[in-house]
Amino acid sequence: MRYISAGDIEKYSYCPLSWWLSRKEKHVESEGVKKHRKIGKKAEEGMKEIKRIREFERDVLYFASGATMVSLVGVAMLYSSYAIAIAFHITAIFWLLAALYLLWNSGRYETLWSEAYHRMMVVIPIIATLLSILSVSFLIEPNYFLGYSLEIASLLWLIVATFFFYKMLKSEIRYSKIRKELHLPDGEIIYVDDLERSPILKSEKYGLWGRPDILLKVGEDYIPVEIKTGRVPRGPHFSHIMQLTAYMLLVEENYKAPPYGLLKYGSYIFRIDYDESLKRILLEKVDEMRKALETGEVHRNHNRPGKCRHCSRRDICPERLE
Ligand code: SF4
Missing domain, CATH: 3.90.320.10 (Lambda Exonuclease; Chain A)
Incomplete structure (x- = not known):
């Protein structure tokens, strides 16, 4: 043809x-x-700014969730509690089941709200992993040196996340200006x-x-x-x-x-x-x-x-x- x-x-x-x-x-x-x-x-x-926004968004997500994980594990290192460990353990199982359900269903939702679905497929397993780490950390004997070190590390990660967040906002402002100039x-x-x-x-x-x-x-x-x-x-x-x-x-x-x-x-x-x-x-x-x-x-x-x-x-x- x-x-x-x-x-x-x-x-x-x-x-x-x-x-x-x-x-x-x-x-x-x-x-x-x-x-x-x-x-x-x-x-x-404008398209390049969109790419930058997506990259910074991913960096913010990695560093902010990393900082949260490290900080929570740091807190868990300062205490030891069997009851809290069991509570985290049970909650982690639910999140893990939710992650498995999403994985099993992923083909069905491919064309529908796929973007939101894919985000959930990233976030839910991260939460399940965090809860599992916490459940183990609360079983370990308190270790103040390690606990405070992790808190400092989480603070540094949070500073990096804030830096990327600032860069993301700058790109968003630039993109919105270009969009307005083009009347889109x-x-x-x-x-x-x-x-x-x-x-x-x-x-x-x-x-x-x-x-x-x-x-x-x-x-x-x-x-x-x-x-x-x-x-x-x-x-x-x-x-x-x-x-x-x-x-x-x-x-x-x-x-x-x-x-x-x-x-x-x-x-x-x-x-x-x-x-x-x-x-x-x-x-x-x-x-x-x-x-x-x-x-x-x-x-x-x-x-x-x-x-x-x-x-x-x-x-x-x-x-x-x-
Ligand atoms: S529109 Fe252009 S191409 Fe068509 S008839 Fe008129 S002059 Fe010719």
């Missing part, structure tokens, strides 16, 4: 002849493309169109490919964002909606069906809901394009002189309207 790009769908939906003529064009970097690249760079900075809604930037590094999204089933400008992760959903530079229209253009629909279909094929996509014109953002009727219109256009590629028969499909006036291929178009 011949692959068709989301960018070509946009051109075809504007005017089939415009798409046909564009196939012979040499790529020239216009002002719009340069502006687009600048926005992409900003979005990429809440969500994490996880993909930015970059010719060298971004993977192409492909659909073998429909023979489509493309790179959305931005992919936002909002909760558990992946939302494609298409950025358009130039004049802000009163409403989203049909050709842009088709291009965004192609990205939504690619997101559906590569991740999961998005509830909507976003078309961004300057600081204005239009939300386009993704549904079966929109997908059907897109696939009809793709079929028409494949037929055109086979037959080589492509013509203007409108009678709007205004459209031709704004068309970048009017100078070479044999069917333009004056």
